[in-house]
Amino acid sequence: MQVSVETTSGLERRLIVGVPAARVDGAVDSRLQKAAKTVKLDGFRPGKVPMSVVRQRFGQSVRMEVLGEVMNECFYEAIQQQELKPAGRPEIEPKSLEAGKDIEFVATFEVFPEIEAKDYSSIVVKKPVAEITAADVDKMIENLRSQRADWSVVERAAADGDKVNIDYLGTKDGVEFEGGKDEGSDLELGSGRMIPGFEAGIEGMVAGEEKVIAVSFPEDYHSEELKGAAVEFKITLNSVSAKELPELNEELFEAFGVKEGGVDAFRAEVEKNMARELKNATKSRIKNQVMEGVLKVHSDLQVPKALVSQEIEALRGQQMQQFGAMAEKLNAADILPDELFRDNAERRVKLGLVLNELISAEGIKADADKVRAALEEMAASFEDKDEIINHYMGNPQQLQQIEGMVIEEEVVEKLLEKSKVSEETLSYEEVMSPPAEEADAS
Structure with a gap:
């Protein structure tokens, strides 16, 4: 041959x-x-x-x-x-x-690219340091109460935080546009669900009132026809409902898994869950900074188009799941073209190739004790903790996901040893809210 x-x-x-x-x-x-x-x-x-x-x-x-x-x-x-x-x-x-x-x-x-050994000392990481204050716990408890709130119809003007039921019709240059009409729609004012100015325009209206508001769609709106467009909405307010928060009592505590100990035990449980979330958010922030640093170090790395195409298909498939049963009737490539996912797909492929090379070069493997610890931490918030751990331990495919997570954490630790790391004092809320660049990337 x-x-x-x-x-x-x-x-x-x-x-x-x-x-x-x-x-x-x-x-x-x-x-x-x-x-x-x-x-x-x-x-x-x-x-x-x-x-x-x-x-x-x-x-x-x-x-x-x-x-x-x-x-x-x-x-x-x-x-x-x-x-x-x-x-x-x-x-x-x-x-x-x-x-x-x-x-x-x-x-x-x-072919797969040759990945050269690089100097990672240029990676800069700001490690967030935060404490959970009593005020943070108070705010979280209010959020939990809000999740279980009831709504009661009131006879007064609509205000921020109320839930309104409305009919609306949107027009652009006097012509109705697609998706701009609904009847009997519930909307919580202040939720930010609608375009800027829409919810604020409803405040002060009373049941039975009609009003026309002028607003503009954002410049980055997903519809080309409506990007930055000035439009009008005719709104009819059907009803106004006010939120009624549940009392801090045994019934509420038990709903969140606290069966005894009263308000003190409830606060302790809330704070424990917040501490777990804070730890995960801190790790996530550190990991994202490390990964961005790795991408910069390997900015000149070429990635195979075939792998990028596979990743685009995977990302598109995840998005199509949002359409539910309708997805089968839709042409995925028409609704969600490749270019929507290309940058993210290339980023993920590049990271995957580099991390796999690092794992191989460093001889990193999933330590059994660390895998067990990760499982226990993941199951800690569930009542049937042991049952969940046993389920993962007895399911090789799901256990492999945990092992992959542990290996990735090991890679991050190795890279941190070579990076420039400094501490940054933040509040609990600041750590829990993603930085603007992370939010834009998601």
């Missing part, structure tokens, strides 16, 4: 493979002889069909079948011979397939 390799551009390779005719012809003859023992044709007893007839009837189809198999086999032999690591499936183009002569085919594919 003759093999030559060309670099066409970047990570793309062109493999030219020549295969001796004997390899193909021998495989074809062997398969035809085997078929002759069982083939059934009119006028012949089973197994007694002459080879000349078998070759005439089945020779061409068997040859094409063998050619496909031989080209695949030879491709994998060739990449091993040339020590190439394909990223994605090759495009195989036959050049010469004439019977009785050596065959030749061309395989075009991308």
Whole structure:
């Protein structure tokens, strides 16, 4: 077998493979002889069909079948011979397939990039340091009460924090636009669910009142037609409801898993959960800074288009799940084109390649004790903690996810040792709220 390799551009390779005719012809003859023992044709007893007839009837189809198999086999032999690591499936183009002569085919594919060892001392990490104050606990308790609030219709003007029921009709230059109409819609004022100015325009209205408000869509709105557009909404207010928070009593405490100890035990449980969330948010902030630093260090790394395409499909699939049962009727690529995901996909592929190389170079493996500790921490907020841990331990696929998380944390720790780390004092809320750049990236 003759093999030559060309670099066409970047990570793309062109493999030219020549295969001796004997390899193909021998495989074809062997398969035809085997078929002759069982083939059934009119006028012949089973197994007694002459080879000349078998070759005439089945020779061409068997040859094409063998050619496909031989080209695949030879491709994998060739990449091993040339020590190439394909990223994605090759495009195989036959050049010469004439019977009785050596065959030749061309395989075009991308290879994984060579990832060079880098100096990570340029990575700068600000480690957030925060304490949970009594005021933080008070605010969290108010949020928990708000989650279980009841709503009661009131006869007064709508105010921030109220829930209103409205009908609305949106027009642009006097013409109704798609998605700008609804009836009997519930909206909590101050939630930020609607475009700027919409909710504020309802404040002060009373049930039965109609009003026209003028607002503008944001410049980054998802609809091209409505980006930055000045529009009007005709709003009819049907009802106003005020929020009634539940009392701090045994019923509320038990709803959050605190069965005894009263308000003090409830506050302690809330603070314990907040501490766990703070720890996770702190780790997440540190990890994001490390990963951004790694991407900058490897900014010149090329990534295979095939892997980026696979990642785009995965990200698109996740987004399509939001459409529920309607997803089957929609063309995913039309609704969510590749360009929506390309930057994020390239980022994820690049990080994955670099981290895998670091894991290999550092010999990092999932420590059993750390995996167990991660499971216990994850299950700590559930009543049936042991049952959850046992479920993961008995499910190899799910356990592998935890092992992957532990390995990733080990990589971050290794990189932190090489980075410039300083502490940054923040409040609980500041740590729990993602920085603007992280929010924009998500």
